[in-house]
Amino acid sequence: AQSVSQHNHHVILSEAASLELGCNYSYGGTVNLFWYVQYPGQHLQLLLKYFSGDPLVKGIKGFEAEFIKSKFSFNLRKPSVQWSDTAEYFCAVNAVSGYALNFGKGTSLLVTP
Amino acid sequence: NAGVTQTPKFQVLKTGQSMTLQCAQDMNHEYMSWYRQDPGMGLRLIHYSVGAGITDQGEVPNGYNVSRSTTEDFPLRLLSAAPSQTSVYFCASSSKRAPPALGGETQYFGPGTRLLVL
Numbered sequence: 001a002q003s004v005s006q007h008n009h010h011v012i013l014s015e016a017a018s019l020e021l022g023c024n025y026s027y028g029g030t031v032n033l034f035w036y037v038q039y040p041g042q043h044l045q046l047l048l049k050y051f052s053g054d055p056l057v058k059g060i061k062g063f064e065a066e067f068i069k070s071k072f073s074f075n076l077r078k079p080s081v082q083w084s085d086t087a088e089y090f091c092a093v094n095a096v097s098g099y100a101l102n103f104g105k106g107t108s109l110l111v112t113p
Numbered sequence: 114n115a116g117v118t119q120t121p122k123f124q125v126l127k128t129g130q131s132m133t134l135q136c137a138q139d140m141n142h143e144y145m146s147w148y149r150q151d152p153g154m155g156l157r158l159i160h161y162s163v164g165a166g167i168t169d170q171g172e173v174p175n176g177y178n179v180s181r182s183t184t185e186d187f188p189l190r191l192l193s194a195a196p197s198q199t200s201v202y203f204c205a206s207s208s209k210r211a212p213p214a215l216g217g218e219t220q221y222f223g224p225g226t227r228l229l230v231l
Contacts, residue, residue, distance in 0.1 A: 009153070032218055043203065044156075044222040051213040090155060094218075099144040099163060099207060100171065101220055105155040 002027040004093050006104035013081050013111050021076040021107050023091035030096040033074040035065055038088045038106075047089070050074065061085070086111045115139050117223035119204050125229045126194040134189040134226050136204030144207045145187040146220070149173065149200040156203065162187055194230045202226045 007022035025031065035047040048059025055067040065076045074091060091104040120135045138145065146161035158171030162181040176198060178190040187206075191198060204223040211217035 032213070034219070036222075043224045046219055046221075049213070049219060051218060092156075099209070100146065100158055100161055101156075101205075102158075103148075103156040105153060 002031075002093055002095065002102045004091055004102050004104040006089075006091050006107050008107045009105065011107055011109045013109070015083055015111055015113055016080050017111075019076070019078040019081045019085070019109070021089055021091075021109075023074045023076065023104060025072050025074070025091075025093045025102075027072075027093065027095060031093050032096060033065075033067060034092040034094075034101070035059065035063070035074075035076050036090045036092060038090065040087065044090065047076070081109075081111045083111050083113055085109060117204055117206055117221050119202075119223035119226050121226060122224065123227045123229075125231065126191075127231050128195060130194050131190065131192050132194065134191075134202055134204075134228075136187045136189065136223060137185050138187075138204075138206040138221075139185065140206060140208070140221070141184060142206035142208040142221075143184070143210070144220075145181065146171070146205050147177070147179065147187070147189045148203045148205065149198075150203060150225075151200050159189065159202075191228075194228075196230045198228065199230045200228060202228060 003026045005024045033050040036044040037047045050057045050067045058064045089107045092101045094101045117138045147159040148156040157173045160179040162168045203225050205220040207220040
């Protein structure tokens with residue numbers, strides 16, 4: 001069975017600091033990888049996704065993620081966070097052969113002014 | 114396109130009551146699913162469907178029923194609500210028909226239903 005691990009449950013950063021959120025998954029086959037964001041009181045929105053090709057993918061609002069196949073990792077990065085990035089971030093994986101998404105438990109990011 | 118819609122937005126139930134959470138999508142997606150979100154647990158898959166007339170269980174199906182009579186609708190039924198079902202419920206849909214660059218393979222989420230069971 002697939003599983004997704006997010007290493008940081010709570011992260012507090014000051015504005016302009018750099019962000020890296022870890023995500024590892026366990027699955028032996030080909031996968032699609034996603035990062036979703038949930039702003040306070042809102043529903044999940046897609047931040048970025050990886051299906052194939054360049055392992056460095058860029059998403060909305062300056063976020064990017066790198067897929068390292070050998071490490072089963074898909075870490076999310078942003079060079080300089082803003083207060084408006086305060087949200088919960090979820091890593092998710094699905095097998096190319098299937099539909100169901102497996103989510104990590106989420107990372108709550110608080111950006112202080 | 115309205116995308117994925119869910120009703121109601123909020124609901125309070127008493128233990129033992131039944132109710133149906135509604136989910137609809139207008140994107141002709143073949144796949145639809147229900148998740149529940151609980152603090153510190155992420156999103157857990159309850160039930161899913163890969164097409165009209167086809168449903169299957171996810172990670173946490175107990176206490177919930179689903180059916181898929183049309184492509185557009187995927188209601189979630191709580192037969193006898195329990196306090197452990199207090200949660201936020203999200204419906205999602207996706208399709209493999211379009212290439213990923215055009216939205217294929219990506220799950221789109223509804224706004225959620227907050228359920229409190231007393």
